[in-house]
Amino acid sequence: MNDHWDYVWWCYAIGGVTFAALIARAVIDLRRWKARAEKEERP
Amino acid sequence: MFAWFANPERFMRLSAWGMPLATALATILFAIGLPWALIHAPADFRQGDSVRIMYLHVPAAWWALFIYVFMGVASLMGLVWKHALADVAARAAAPIGAAYAALCLVTGSFWGATTWGTWWEWDARLTSMLVLFLIYVGYLALWAAVEDEQRAARLAALLCLGGLVNVPIVHFSVDWWNSLHQPASILRSGGSAMDASMMQPLFVMAFAFLFAFVALLFAGMRAHVYRRRALSAAMRRARAA
Numbered sequence: 001m002n003d004h005w006d007y008v009w010w011c012y013a014i015g016g017v018t019f020a021a022l023i024a025r026a027v028i029d030l031r032r033w034k035a036r037a038e039k040e041e042r043p
Numbered sequence: 044m045f046a047w048f049a050n051p052e053r054f055m056r057l058s059a060w061g062m063p064l065a066t067a068l069a070t071i072l073f074a075i076g077l078p079w080a081l082i083h084a085p086a087d088f089r090q091g092d093s094v095r096i097m098y099l100h101v102p103a104a105w106w107a108l109f110i111y112v113f114m115g116v117a118s119l120m121g122l123v124w125k126h127a128l129a130d131v132a133a134r135a136a137a138p139i140g141a142a143y144a145a146l147c148l149v150t151g152s153f154w155g156a157t158t159w160g161t162w163w164e165w166d167a168r169l170t171s172m173l174v175l176f177l178i179y180v181g182y183l184a185l186w187a188a189v190e191d192e193q194r195a196a197r198l199a200a201l202l203c204l205g206g207l208v209n210v211p212i213v214h215f216s217v218d219w220w221n222s223l224h225q226p227a228s229i230l231r232s233g234g235s236a237m238d239a240s241m242m243q244p245l246f247v248m249a250f251a252f253l254f255a256f257v258a259l260l261f262a263g264m265r266a267h268v269y270r271r272r273a274l275s276a277a278m279r280r281a282r283a284a
Contacts, residue, residue: 004093007157011150012081015099018146019255022139026262033269040276 049126051268058261065258072251079244087241093157096150098245101229102252103147107175108210110140110256114182115207118200128264130196131271133203134186135263139256141179148172159223167216168224175213178206 080098087094114133121129151169156162163169182202189195212219217226228236235242 004091004157007093007153008081008095011096011099011153012077014149015103015146018142022142022255022259025138026259026266029266030262030269033266033273037269037273037276040273040280 049120049124049128051127054128055265055268058265062258062261062265065254065261069251069254069258072247072254076244076247076251080248084244085240090158093154094241096154096157097241098248100147100150100154101245102249103143103150104172105249106252106256107140107144107147107172108213110136110143111175111179111203111206111210114140114203115210118203121196122200122204128268130200131264131267132260133200134196135260135267136256137179137182137186138263139259141176141183143252143256144172144176144179148176155223164223166223167220168213168222171209171213171216174209175206178202178209182206 076098080095084095084098086092114136117129117133117136120126121133148169151172152162155164155169182199185199185202186195189198214227216222217224229242229245237245
């Protein structure tokens with residue numbers, strides 16, 4: 001392992017956090033609005 | 044063809060299986076691509092292991108540009124043909140494009156620190172990519188700032204179409220100006236300058252990013268369709284009461 005790996009790990013960690021944030025946001029939004037639409041459309 | 048996709052009910056049926064399919068494909072490709080990029084792909088003879096940053100940086104850059112063009116096409120369809128899902132598609136794509144552009148800038152900065160000895164340089168490629176990210180942020184801010192959705196969609200579409208000028212600037216900046224950034228080594232006339240041992244994992248990662256975008260786009264669009272349904276049902280109720 002050379003010191004380039006410090007930079008490489010950081011990049012992959014930031015990439016992981018980016019995708020985790022995108023997925024969390026998508027799941028939260030989708031669940032929230034699906035539940036709200038079902039509730040509002042209920043007779 | 045676009046009119047066929049613009050039907051919200053048809054889109055909801057299509058995305059109900061398209062979203063899990065794209066998620067599965069992205070997961071499989073990341074599971075193959077990440078160990079390939081981090082372990083099996085060779086180190087570069089000049090850059091050493093720092094070249095592994097490329098497997099995140101380049102797909103993020105490609106798709107940040109592609110997503111912007113996709114938003115431009117959707118914006119045009121929304122403005123001209125008033126397709127019901129066009130502005131929804133552009134709006135749902137924007138945060139993903141912004142995240143990819145930010146990832147490209149940050150990983151590029153790390154790569155620059157180790158290969159050029161500087162985290163940032165006001166060079167044409169880096170600056171035009173930063174401008175692309177700022178346009179994404181402006182587009183999202185516009186949607187958040189304007190309350191009337193139809194007006195917001197129209198203004199955001201105009202901003203998006205204006206910002207398209209920056210896409211060829213980002214792509215050709217390394218040819219038009221003297222740049223610290225290397226010139227195109229894959230998508231260039233005369234064929235790729237990259238060895239297959241690096242190109243293969245790069246394309247696996249690029250397709251992983253693409254399918255992740257498709258899955259996230261479908262999820263975002265479905266959330267917006269549900270949102271519209273919820274708000275119009277609430278309005279109908281309020282009128283009836």
